[in-house]
Amino acid sequence: MFSPEPIHRDCLVFDAHCDFLSLSVWDGRGFDRRLNYGHLDLPRLLEGGVNAQMFAIFTLSQRHPTAEHPTLEALRQVEAFHQLPQQSGGRFVVATCAAEIERAKVRGAVAGVLSMEGCEPLAGDINLLRLFYRLGVRCVGLTWNQRNAAADGIAQADARGLTEFGRQVVRTAFELGMLVDVSHLAAPGVADVLQLAEGPVIASHTNAYALCPHPRNLNDAQLEGIARRGGVVCVTFVPAFITPAPEQASLERLLDHVDYIAQRIGTEHIGIGSDFDGYDGVTAGLEDVTHLPALTAGLVQRGYTITAIRNILGGNLLRVFRQVVR
């Protein structure tokens, strides 16, 4: 067996989802100094060996009852994101393409990629998707849990597929060079995206329904659909999406999802999307981002090849990013 620590440091580690931005806007938490709460900040991202991290714009939290119009909230979070490099001493950079992510790794910096979780900030106007692209957004998730102008989320009763606007979002995202993310999207919408997409799509933070029957997880047909399109399913550390008994969530149970998805669709279609700072509760062994090397150690222990580990930790997501994002 090979030693996991050097492998982890050598691989390009690319996490597809965290919720730091909304929290930083709402409670003013800093980024450049180590916090003793939350799941991540710059010192802990560096310690955890993360080379690229997607930061979601998220405007619908019940934790923030005074939220204003989603477009305004989104703009505040975009600006908060662009301010992150200022106090980082060159250790954090904004990335808008695969080459910038690779350059950041060479320089020992963390690359931040802006994403949008739910199309609420677009207010039904496709030109705002173009604007957010100009502002650096390179991945768009159609919904959170409820209905919006684009589609229905997983908690919407009698969920339908994409609206005409939702179809426009998918087409325009591919035209601009933005990833389309199906996490949180209800099943009819996932089917529509897979039918409509001109290239690979991702699920940025979602596990396997077969192991944990939660509506946020993907069933076998959906996993296969994403793989057929060349996309990536990024496993997530949210306890309730790992096991129906969330108090028993652990790294080992998360690795069960990796094993299952690998058997079903192959290791070329697996990534990681922690959802750090986006959930309550604890997944034992993955308490915060500094524990990420334990995930690599777990993959080594379960017999994955170095190539497979490299792909799962970030290689697959970077491949899709390079294919789609301009």
Ligand SMILES: [Zn+2]
């Ligand atoms: Zn989410």
